[in-house]
Amino acid sequence: xxxxxxxxxxxxxxxxxxxxxxxxxxxxxxxxxxxxxxxxxxxxxxxxxxxxxxxxxxxxxxxxxxxxxxxxxxxxx
Amino acid sequence: xxxxxxxxxxxxxxxxxxxxxxxxxxxxxxxxxxxxxxxxxxxxxxxxxxxxxxxxxxxxxxxxxxxxxxxxxxxxx
Numbered sequence: 001x002x003x004x005x006x007x008x009x010x011x012x013x014x015x016x017x018x019x020x021x022x023x024x025x026x027x028x029x030x031x032x033x034x035x036x037x038x039x040x041x042x043x044x045x046x047x048x049x050x051x052x053x054x055x056x057x058x059x060x061x062x063x064x065x066x067x068x069x070x071x072x073x074x075x076x077x
Numbered sequence: 078x079x080x081x082x083x084x085x086x087x088x089x090x091x092x093x094x095x096x097x098x099x100x101x102x103x104x105x106x107x108x109x110x111x112x113x114x115x116x117x118x119x120x121x122x123x124x125x126x127x128x129x130x131x132x133x134x135x136x137x138x139x140x141x142x143x144x145x146x147x148x149x150x151x152x153x154x
Contacts, residue, residue: 006118021119021139030135035122041083042098045112058107062098 001046003055004074007064008039039069078123080132081151084141085116116146 009015015037022036042063044055052075064071086092095113102110119140121132129152141148 008118008120018119024139025135028135028138030131030138032124032127032131033121033135034124037120037122039118039120041085041116041118042095043085043114043116044110045114047109047111050109054107054109058102058105058110061105061107062101 001048001050001076003044003046003050003052003076005042005044005055005059005063006039006072006074007042007059007069008071009037010068010070013068078125078127079153080121080123080127080129082119082121082132082136082140083116083149083151084119084136084146085148086114087145087147090145 018036018038021038022033025033025036044058046055052073055073055075059071059073060066092114095115098115099110099113102113121135123132129150132150132152136148136150137143
């Protein structure tokens with residue numbers, strides 16, 4: 001079975017990577033990019049019967065730095 | 078207006094980062110994680126009227142390395 005985890009920086013946390021992308025887009029002439037935030041998608045191939053609770057524990061333990069990042073789990077996606 | 082770009086490694090391309098995450102999950106006791114692939118989510122804050130075509134050009138120019146990565150655009154997400 002599959003699960004997808006979306007990890008983004010929490011609002012208010014500075015995103016230097018996103019800012020660098022925005023500046024580069026501007027340099028390339030894409031003035032319409034006003035703001036950019038970058039996060040992670042983690043696609044998990046899981047043993048059958050793995051519960052969302054277990055995936056939550058994976059996020060808390062490793063996949064997300066919960067001090068500055070928030071995460072969203074899609075089971076079976 | 079907003080757009081979200083999902084960038085993932087193409088199938089068949091080795092994902093050392095995903096493999097490292099899988100190994101770490103195993104070390105932490107999460108044996109149910111059989112495979113892991115990691116990609117990027119890029120949330121764009123765009124000027125009104127920006128077209129999907131323009132976002133596609135941003136992806137081709139900067140946001141994705143189209144040799145090894147594929148991307149998917151969600152406008153207004």
